[in-house]
Amino acid sequence: MKKDIILAGVGGQGILSIATVIGQAALAEGWYLKQAEVHGMSQRGGEVQSHLRISTEPIWSDLIPQGKADIILSLEPLEALRYVPWLAPEGCVVTSSVPFRNIDNYPDIDQVYAAVKACPKHILIDTDALVKEINAPVQAANMVLLGAAIPMLGIEPEIMKTALQKVFARKSEAIVETNIRALMAGYEYACKNL
């Protein structure tokens, strides 16, 4: 088992929390892990990405070679497209459909969606609508997205839930509960729409 995942989004959206939960799950499974993060200047409202690799075998590189990523997991549709050159031919794009417009030249959103849909495997998910549906704050969008990636990750939902609990343990019980609801809402959406 080996999964190469590119996490993408805009600084402050919470992609590193996604990585932490997957990392915790991988640790619980006894897998190897490498995760390259971006800190510093690029976090200030700019594009951010993280290469996350989990495997039952030792991993060499911290960076995923182009054309090898199993999943692009993005909190923003334009940011998802940025990493398509890394996607394996059989790889899947899982992205929020909610645009983050902090640049003047943001392209036409329908063109963005069309490009996502041109990827052989994709899940385009309205995370804003989904968090509203389950009465969760917008900050839970990252866990919705993680939930939607569960079928592709080869990690059981129960293990992911436990990992999430562990990562959010020092926060309140209500926050843990909200995030688990978000995770499962994303999971169910993916199961229905894959």
Add this chain to the structure above:
Amino acid sequence: MKHILLGDEAIAQAAIDSGLSGVYAYPGTPSTEITEYIQLHESKTPAGIFCQWATNEKTAMEAALGLTYAGKRALVRMKHVGMNVCADAFVNSAITGVNGGLVVVAADDPSMHSSQNEQDSRFYAKFALIPCFEPSNQQEAYDMTRQAFDLSEQLRVPVLMRVTTRMAHSRAMVNTTDAPRPQNNRSLPENTQHFILLPAFAKRNYADLLAQQPEFIRLSEECGNNTYTRGTNPKRAIVTCGIAHNYMQEAGIAQGASILKITQYPLPVALINQMVADGAEEILVAEEGQPVVEELLRGLVPSTVKLKGRLTGDLPRMGELSPDCFAQSEIRNQKLEINTVVLPGRPPSMCQGCGHRDMYTALNEVAREYNEARIFGDIGCYTLGALSPFHAIHACVEMGASITMAKGAADAGQYPSIAVIGDSTFTHSGMTGLLDCANCNADVVVLISDNLTTGMTGGQDSAGTGKLERICMAMGIPEEHVRVVVPLAKNMEEMKAVIREEINYHGTSVVIARRECIQTLKRKARK
């Protein structure tokens, strides 16, 4: 014990487990997390660890040397350009030698993710004639940091640990020891002359350091950190340094070639000779950063051996490496080419509600009232004022250069000549420049954008908080020309008036625009 650790955290944990007594540093990406990790964990150690921020890398390096003078183990860490700031202390610490273990961590930033250049700190180790480690993964980062402390104490010289962004900011599983080493007891050096670099003594010390060089090479050859593996086709050889080894392996290009994996310097000459003796006709040198080893090999292997690397164009001359740099064309061809949208970049920007924004709005409006105002910027979040929508600054070079460049331009007759500098950068390297301005009453306005923190690196303490006015006045700026404004939209007219008045004053003046960083404010509110 097994943990998921960043490379930075692995180094920090290793330092704690090596009996560290003090970490000295100024924040700098990608190395800040080393200090932060120790600050978070030092209270769990029996003796505690000194871990307050230093004003700059030079004060950090000197304090660390003092700690080791007293026999204890010290860690100094910085981003690569911090090596320039502390270079005087660093290079001379190799001449004085150390009494307790001293490890210097330099985090290089190839591809300039958060930096202004991609200088390679291995040059500094060679320059100072000391051993250098370059771990290839997080476990090695942990293990080698512990080795580095022992080696520093054994050889009585500082040891450099060179990492790059991908090592510093990448997580992996790390096994740590269950038996941390206690701190050293305080003990003063037996030979006190070794720390007095009067020429007569320094000559002796330098001769000692030179005499140690063959021993450093022997250790590189025999320590086990550098490994040579003869391939089935030894005509082809690959030399890898640090994490470049992983990219080479990931790309699967070894294919029978001999492999020399280097993680400790100076270069292991015997292993290189063995590689050549085994018939190497072509050697690919894979190294992150500048072509340090490729250049050195030119002097070590016969001219008939073909060297390939960053200098020859077989690998990119600039930027960080990746598996793709090594991959064969057929792998590249498998990429999906389906994007039909032109993807605009999304550059970082100052936060909404940030005081720097209001400061730039006021400054820009006043600057436009003059024919050719020039604004010299500095290093920090406010460097982003160079980008849209502000386009406010005309220069940004290195820590503190805003003030002294503005002074130099004013010396040449530039008017208005304005410096913009953050509070933390001001105490790091701006104060001495302000003294230069004050001493000749240069016609410069120094605008200190004081957000009460070191913002860009994530909100660390700022050395001058609460002292800036007094510092400026002590430097010789008249009290009436040390002005304080609060950068808020509602104060716009007042801010503009103050800036205008100080531009119209033909002497050195300081305007402090003070409002707390909204990120640190948010963090406090959450607590």
